[in-house]
Amino acid sequence: MNEPFIFQTLPERIAALFLEIDSDTAIDLLHNNDEYGQLHQRKGELTERHPFISAVLEGEGPIALSAEEHKILTDYLDTATRMEDMERMQLYFRGHTDGFSYLKKIGAI
16 A cells, blocks of 8 residues: 655655664764774763763762762763764764755755
8 A cells, every 4th residue: 555645845854864864873973983982982881880870860869979970970971972072063064965965956056
């Protein structure tokens, strides 16, 4: 049975595909960018060695951290932020590439 064709504008198509594009971006960085791979590994090691990180990020209720735990959490958050910055930059460049391709396809350039 054929599904009816539903017209979507370009922004609607991009919004519908964004989670997949975002995931593909992180996977691409993981496999092709050594710095990102090292950050990913560091983040995983910190979480595995220090279960309190998950408790802080996902838990409920009050929590107290020692000075050393606070330093470790700050390291974890810095690592996560650096990864997110790299992902955002990659998405930014992808947007430029996709935008250029789209303009070329419609004959605007």
